[in-house]
Amino acid sequence: xxxxxxxxxxxxxxxxxxxxxxFSLNRTRHGxxxxxxxxxxxxxxxxxxxxxxxxxxxxxxxxxxxxxxxxLGTLLALGLERHPFGRRFRGFLExxxxxxxVTPDLILxxxxxxxxxxxxxxxxxxxPGLPAMVVGHVTFQVAFVALVVMSRLQGLPRELDExxxxxxxxxxxxxxxxxxxxxxxxxxxxxxxxxxLSLDDFVISFFTAGPTSQTLPLxxxxxxxxxxxxxxHAVSTLIFLLTVLAVLGGERLTRRSV
Amino acid sequence: xNRLLVWYGELTTAPSLFLRGLLLVLPGMVWLxxxxxxxxxxxxxxxxxxxxxxxxxxxxxxxENYRRLLGFGVLGYSPDNLLALLRTLWVALVTTLIxxxxxxxxxxxxxxxxxxxxxLWLSLVLIPxxxxxxxxxxxxxxxLAPEMxxxxxxxxxxxxxxxxxxxPSTLAVYxxxxxxxxxxxxxxxxxxxxxxxxxxxEAVRDLYGGPWRVFLHGVLPQTLPGLTVGVILTFVPAMGMxxxxxxxxxxxxxxxxxxxxxxxxxxxxxxxxxxxxxxxVLLTLLALRLYRRHGKEVELx
Amino acid sequence: xxxxxxxxxxxxxxxxxxxxxxxxxxxxxDPAILEAFTKQYGHKVxxxxxxxxxxxxxxxxxxxxxxxxxxFPSDFYVPSLIQLRLVQPLDHAKIxxxxxxxxxxxxxxxxxxxxxxxxxxxxxxxxxxxKDRVAKPESWGVLFQEPKAPxxxxxxxxxxxxxxxxYLGYSVNTKNPKEVQQAGQLLLQAKRSRYFLGFxxxxxxxxxxxxxxxxxxxxxxxxxxxxxxxxxxKVDFAIPKEGATLWVDSMMIPARAPNPEAAxxxxxxxxxxxxxxxxxxxxxxxxxNKAALPFVNPADRKNPAIYPSPEAMRRLEFILDLGKDxxxxxxxxxxxxxx
Numbered sequence: 001x002x003x004x005x006x007x008x009x010x011x012x013x014x015x016x017x018x019x020x021x022x023f024s025l026n027r028t029r030h031g032x033x034x035x036x037x038x039x040x041x042x043x044x045x046x047x048x049x050x051x052x053x054x055x056x057x058x059x060x061x062x063x064x065x066x067x068x069x070x071x072l073g074t075l076l077a078l079g080l081e082r083h084p085f086g087r088r089f090r091g092f093l094e095x096x097x098x099x100x101x102v103t104p105d106l107i108l109x110x111x112x113x114x115x116x117x118x119x120x121x122x123x124x125x126x127x128p129g130l131p132a133m134v135v136g137h138v139t140f141q142v143a144f145v146a147l148v149v150m151s152r153l154q155g156l157p158r159e160l161d162e163x164x165x166x167x168x169x170x171x172x173x174x175x176x177x178x179x180x181x182x183x184x185x186x187x188x189x190x191x192x193x194x195x196x197l198s199l200d201d202f203v204i205s206f207f208t209a210g211p212t213s214q215t216l217p218l219x220x221x222x223x224x225x226x227x228x229x230x231x232x233h234a235v236s237t238l239i240f241l242l243t244v245l246a247v248l249g250g251e252r253l254t255r256r257s258v
Numbered sequence: 259x260n261r262l263l264v265w266y267g268e269l270t271t272a273p274s275l276f277l278r279g280l281l282l283v284l285p286g287m288v289w290l291x292x293x294x295x296x297x298x299x300x301x302x303x304x305x306x307x308x309x310x311x312x313x314x315x316x317x318x319x320x321x322e323n324y325r326r327l328l329g330f331g332v333l334g335y336s337p338d339n340l341l342a343l344l345r346t347l348w349v350a351l352v353t354t355l356i357x358x359x360x361x362x363x364x365x366x367x368x369x370x371x372x373x374x375x376x377x378l379w380l381s382l383v384l385i386p387x388x389x390x391x392x393x394x395x396x397x398x399x400x401x402l403a404p405e406m407x408x409x410x411x412x413x414x415x416x417x418x419x420x421x422x423x424x425x426p427s428t429l430a431v432y433x434x435x436x437x438x439x440x441x442x443x444x445x446x447x448x449x450x451x452x453x454x455x456x457x458x459x460e461a462v463r464d465l466y467g468g469p470w471r472v473f474l475h476g477v478l479p480q481t482l483p484g485l486t487v488g489v490i491l492t493f494v495p496a497m498g499m500x501x502x503x504x505x506x507x508x509x510x511x512x513x514x515x516x517x518x519x520x521x522x523x524x525x526x527x528x529x530x531x532x533x534x535x536x537x538x539v540l541l542t543l544l545a546l547r548l549y550r551r552h553g554k555e556v557e558l559x
Numbered sequence: 560x561x562x563x564x565x566x567x568x569x570x571x572x573x574x575x576x577x578x579x580x581x582x583x584x585x586x587x588x589d590p591a592i593l594e595a596f597t598k599q600y601g602h603k604v605x606x607x608x609x610x611x612x613x614x615x616x617x618x619x620x621x622x623x624x625x626x627x628x629x630x631f632p633s634d635f636y637v638p639s640l641i642q643l644r645l646v647q648p649l650d651h652a653k654i655x656x657x658x659x660x661x662x663x664x665x666x667x668x669x670x671x672x673x674x675x676x677x678x679x680x681x682x683x684x685x686x687x688x689x690k691d692r693v694a695k696p697e698s699w700g701v702l703f704q705e706p707k708a709p710x711x712x713x714x715x716x717x718x719x720x721x722x723x724x725x726y727l728g729y730s731v732n733t734k735n736p737k738e739v740q741q742a743g744q745l746l747l748q749a750k751r752s753r754y755f756l757g758f759x760x761x762x763x764x765x766x767x768x769x770x771x772x773x774x775x776x777x778x779x780x781x782x783x784x785x786x787x788x789x790x791x792x793k794v795d796f797a798i799p800k801e802g803a804t805l806w807v808d809s810m811m812i813p814a815r816a817p818n819p820e821a822a823x824x825x826x827x828x829x830x831x832x833x834x835x836x837x838x839x840x841x842x843x844x845x846x847x848n849k850a851a852l853p854f855v856n857p858a859d860r861k862n863p864a865i866y867p868s869p870e871a872m873r874r875l876e877f878i879l880d881l882g883k884d885x886x887x888x889x890x891x892x893x894x895x896x897x898x
Contacts (some may be wrong), residue, residue, distance in 0.1 A: 006367035009360040012437050016397030022387075031407045032770070037324050042465040076286035082266060083279025090320065090409060093283060096290050099298075101490055102542050104498015106518050107301075107535040108294065113621045114304060114528070120622060130623040137454030139293040142286055144491070151483050153447065154455055157594045161266040171268070171278065188450075201499065210626045211580050217390040220854045224396045224505065225610055226585050236393045243385050248378075274786065276873065312639040312884045338898045410733065422709070423772065426757060508757040509750065512897050518895060524613035524716070525889050 017240055024233035050219065052233050058215040061130060061205075062198035067135035070136070070191040073145025078179070080146070082161075085105040109207040114134050116208065125143040130211035136204040141197055145190035152186025227254040266289075284558050289403050295334075298539075300449060305533035311353040313526035339517065339534075346513040347388065349363035350496035354443075356486075357492050360436070361443040365451040380448060387441040395505045399423075402430055402506075426508020434502040442491040450484025453479075497542050578603040578822040580719050582615060582627040584808070586762050586782065587680075589841035596828050601820045605786055610716055610761030612636045619645045619866035625815035628822040631761035634807045635717055637669040637676055638880040646675050646811045659850035663808065669833040669880060676809035677826050678847035680781070683805050683867065684718050685781035685798040687765050696775060699726035699799045703745045707756045708774035710768050712742065712746070714758035716892035717738055717878045718890065719746060731804050731876045734884045743891035756898070769794060779806075781844035781866050788843075802874030807847060833883045 002157040028035035063225050080093055090175065111133075119126040164178040180187075207219060212234055216235065220246070223232045265275060310316045329337045368379040386394065402408055402424035412418040418544055425431060454477065462476035478485075500515030513533060521531030568866060579596075581588070585608040590873060593604045610617040612633050621628070623647050632640055641648045657665075657677060665677040686696045693701075693708050702710050703726055710761050713719050721731035723742035733739060749755060756773050764776030765786050783796035807872060810829065813824045828834055839846040859865050881888070894896030 002363040002366050002370075007361035007441065010366055010382060012360075012433075013383065013440060015401060016394045016437065017386050017389060019400045019406075020393060022396045032400065032403050045506065072286040072289060075282045079282030083275055083282070084265065084272070085276065085279060093287065096287060096295070098490075098546075100290065100294055102494050102546055103294070103298070103539060104494060104542070105537060106498045106515055106516065107298075108524055110518065110531055110535055111297035111301055112293070113522070113531075115293070116622065117296075118300075126622075126628055132622075135293055138289065140354075142289060144305075146286065147487055148446065148449075151449065151487055154483055165268045167479065187412045189445065189449065191408065191799070192384065196384065196441075200387065200391050202390065202392055207621055210623070211605055214607070217392055220396075221392045221501075221609060222388055222585070222610070224311060224392055225760060226608075226766060232393070236389055240385070240389050243389075250556050288618075307612075309886075312642040313620075315645055334707065336894065336898075339892060342897055400572060420719065420755075426755075508755065509896060510755070517897055519891075523617050525616055525893060526613065528887070 017104050018239075020233050021237045021240070024230060024237045028231065029230060041230040042238070044231055045234050048231060050214070051216075051231065054214045054216045054219045055235070055239075057242060058211050060197065060212075060218070061133055061137060061215060065134045065141055066191055066195045068134070069138045069141030069194045070145050073142045073190060074149050074183075074187055076142065076146040077153060078175075080082075081189045097143050099148055101147065102139075105134050105140060105201065108140055109111035109136070109203045112204065113207045114141070128208055128213075129255065130213040132208040132210075133205055133213060133215075136208045137184040137198050137201060140201075140204065144197060145194050147220070148190035148212070149183060149186045152183055152189075153161075154183055160225045167205050218222070267544075284511055288418060300536055301532040305536050307529040307532075309506065309525075311529040315528050323530045326530065327533055327537060342512050342514055342517055343537065343541065346497055346515070346538075348510075349431065349435065349495050349544075350499075351495045351515060353432065353439060354489055354493045355437050356432070357440050357443040358489070360487060361447045362442050362451075364440075365448040368448055369451050369454070374427070377453070382443070383441050383444045386437075391438050392501055392505075394437065395502050396435070398430065398434050398506060399425060402433075412513055425506045426510055428507075428511060430506040431503055431511050434506045435496060435499065439492045439496060442495070443488040444490065446484040446487035447481060448484070452479040454480050475533060486549075490546065493545065493549075494542055497538060497545075502552070560705045577818045577821065578605050579624065579772045579818055579825055580605045580607065580628045581825075582607050582618070582623065582630045584609060584761055586630060586785070587842060589838055591616050592829075592834060592837060592841075594824070595834070596825060597870070598720065599828070600821070600824055602818070602824070610763065613715075614760070616640065616643075616645070619813060627813050627818065628816040629825060630811050630813060631679055631808045631884050632811060633666065633878070635813070635878040635880045637809060638882075639676055640811060641670070641883075643812055647814045647819065648814065649675050649677065649812065649826070653820075654685060654827045655821060655828065656827045658847050659830050659832060659835070661847055661849040664759045664847040667807070669788050670809070676811045677807045677830065679810050679829065680842060680844035681805070681807040681847055682780045682844045682865075683798060683841045684713065684722060684803045685780055685783065685796055685853045687776050687786060687794060688794050689768060689771070689776045689793060690795045693774045695795070697797070699723070699801055701776070702775060702880060703749050706749065706775075708750045709754045709756050709772065710749075710775040710814055711756050711759050711764040711773045711777070712749065713764060715779040716762040716888055718804050718806075719758075720888055720892060720895075721878055722777065725874075725876070728797075728801070732879045732881065734881060734887065736887050739887050739891050743895050746895045750895065750898075779844075779870070781842045784843035784862070784864060788794065798864065798867070798871070798875075800874075802876065804876045838851075 026035055029040040076097065084092065116126040116132060164174055202221055205215050205218055209215065214219055219230055223229055262269060262271060284427045306313065306319050308318055308320055308322060327339050329335050330338055364383065368376050371379055400406070404423045405419050409418060409424050412424060413420045418424065446546055458480065459472065459476045463472050466472060467473055498515045499513060500519045503513050504509050518531050518534045518538065521527045521534060571875060579602040581604060583606060596602065597604055609628070615630060615632060616636060616639065624685065645847065654677065657673060666672055670676045673833035688696055699722060705722060707717040720739060720742045723729050723745045724733060725737060727741055727745065729738045756767065761777065762782050763781045765778045767784050768776045780796060786794045787796055792815055812819050812827050816822055828849060832848065832850035833854055835846050837853030839851065840856050840859065843859065843865060846852065852860070863871060
């Protein structure tokens with residue numbers, strides 16, 4: 001029973017991707033008639049400068065923002081979860097952390113547009129473009145990283161810390177030798193979540209992107225409204241396959257190290 | 259004053275502990291204050307401003323935007339915006355519930371696998387997620403098109419006129435929403451389910467018997483941290499969603515997200531958009547507060 | 560040696576012209592024209608696309624004003640752009656080809672003296688339809704009154720409400736809230752139909768008809784003409800008997816454009832008679848360039864869907880900027896879209 005529900009739920013996640021992959025091989029440019037098999041759209045991708053540039057921008061943006069967000073988020077989690085702040089300060093920090101989580105991205109985007117509008121007059125950093133996009137992405141990623149790491153911290157039994165502290169004297173050593181290794185799954189999970197959030201984001205990118213920092217989601221959304229071209233199907237399929245490969249590779253690595 | 263204390267096995271003083279905590283928290287705190295709180299605070303005065311004739315912001319103080327939100331437009335009363343608010347709450351709630359019902363079996367299914375395989379299965383849940391929501395939503399348009407098996411089946415059963423697609427429809431919106439947010443629920447829930455104490459479950463099983471009771475008294479309390487994160491990660495973006503109803507609802511199932519998007523994208527009525535945004539945030543906070551209060555009770559029981 | 564190489568790189572960088580960034584409707588420019596421009600002036604051209612005027616202005620307001628060199632708004636948004644100080648005046652000395660414009664477009668009411676804008680293309684709206692599935696739509700009634708096949712409406716408030724107003728026999732520029740409201744009701748009624756597939760901007764509706772998902776879509780005439788050519792016997796275009804909206808798109812330079820020099824060059828390039836004709840022959844929209852007319856495909860010049868007859872022109876109406884009263888349309892459109 002559990003198995004059946006789980007597998008059909010997984011099917012729900014994969015059916016759309018399957019359809020996209022199927023139609024990326026379809027000769028027909030418009031519509032859903034099957035016009036025969038072709039690799040044409042994939043070959044065309046290689047010449048499509050817009051798609052290539054968008055792919056580069058997407059991953060650069062996700063990478064930069066995830067690195068920054070993981071660092072800030074992990075520090076936040078460590079500080080908040082393992083230090084006896086006063087009730088008020090703690091409440092304030094918790095609210096601050098929950099704010100980006102309880103703020104739908106659309107609202108963050110709206111607020112950022114208004115704020116960047118003011119900031120732009122003083123710093124060119126906030127002109128539409130990659131730096132502004134990184135700022136926007138980190139802002140919504142930080143809290144997610146922090147929450148995931150905190151949930152992991154909460155799950156660690158207190159006795160473990162206490163035993164560890166008996167063995168290691170200073171905080172940095174304890175952090176490096178005990179806490180961080182224990183937290184690694186949480187941090188990795190948080191970073192993965194942040195990375196997917198960045199890849200998945202459309203709204204904040206839309207409001208903060210400039211003409212030279214178009215990302216794939218922006219390109220895809222625009223094409224979806226124009227009528228998606230098979231090239232977009234092709235690039236989506238490629239990303240998808242790349243992800244599968246990366247994940248399989250990652251799994252292999254972890255298995256070897258165990 | 260600098261009394262020694264023991265904190266997680268560490269012998270230290272309160273001020274030094276506080277200082278270290280502050281240093282850890284500071285970068286993230288400043289970042290969020292600068293790029294989230296301050297910009298958010300600007301929305302408040304903005305929501306009392308007015309749109310000028312050309313779509314510019316006129317800084318005045320008026321309740322006009324909120325009156326309009328309640329339905330008092332220049333063209334007489336209509337509760338459309340209020341209905342959209344209610345609809346948003348309902349759709350987000352149902353989506354979260356469906357995700358939850360699907361996420362538990364997935365989490366347990368992954369747990370039932372040998373340890374070495376779990377990462378693989380978890381990744382399997384995440385992979386579709388790496389493909390952007392826009393394309394996944396568009397993909398459902400493909401799947402629900404008249405030429406595809408689903409629509410054919412529906413029309414063969416007499417549920418659908420031949421040649422029509424299964425979208426735009428309410429069903430399509432829910433399908434799109436659930437497939438968009440399911441991984442958000444599975445990931446944190448699994449991290450709790452994985453650490454589930456088996457011996458405790460067995461004790462509950464001996465004590466209560468039936469699977470429903472085991473879930474209620476054994477699984478639920480233990481997985482509550484993950485569940486809470488999952489519910490928040492699902493419910494909140496569902497509240498602000500506009501891509502899915504846009505592409506699968508055919509402009510018939512508008513949510514507040516669509517209204518906000520329209521206010522900023524097409525009406526260029528930033529003040530009204532700000533008012534809508536604030537109400538949405540308020541609504542989300544309210545729903546979460548209700549949930550958290552309820553959540554605490556479960557924890558105690 | 561290394562110093563020499565660096566010198567070469569510096570020289571190359573210095574000599575390379577800054578790129579020109581267009582922010583333009585999708586499928587609205589012949590790529591060959593861009594290549595010719597790059598060849599002639601050395602500016603690489605970067606193209607970013609939009610599907611509606613509203614989207615374009617929203618993006619300009621969100622900082623795009625310093626990112627793009629050229630935009631292509633419709634006539635009824637020109638006054639707003641000027642009022643909002645999102646555009647800069649044109650330097651007529653740099654655009655000698657401005658004289659090529661037809662008198663009608665030389666001193667347009669929305670921008671007296673072409674201070675800020677130069678016309679790009681003009682056209683109408685109408686219905687693109689599946690010839691192989693439905694009859695030619697003679698009236699807007701096929702959408703607004705008891706629709707019988709799947710259809711897409713245009714995601715543009717003034718154009719969609721304008722056509723509904725036309726169907727009701729009113730002006731597309733009426734300032735009477737009652738009439739606009741009536742048009743809104745009509746759209747709502749159409750929206751409630753189970754055949755309604757949604758609002759699509761730009762070429763979205765056209766592509767749904769080409770793909771076969773929709774039988775009718777409200778679109779701009781040039782997009783429809785191109786679709787009809789590419790799918791003979793399947794797709795065609797009609798302007799309903801009640802009439803439709805008319806528009807002119809203009810070239811304008813954002814207030815803080817990074818490369819206004821190249822933008823002026825590009826405007827002048829487009830206003831060249833041969834380039835203007837090449838543009839219209841690709842786009843299938845009418846050219847506002849009088850000097851270009853002799854070079855336009857004779858078949859297109861005779862095509863009433865591109866150059867409507869004087870008789871047909873009487874039923875067509877330009878959308879005007881209504882200043883304060885724009886709000887009536889905004890409100891009704893919000894109600895239409897949100898119900």
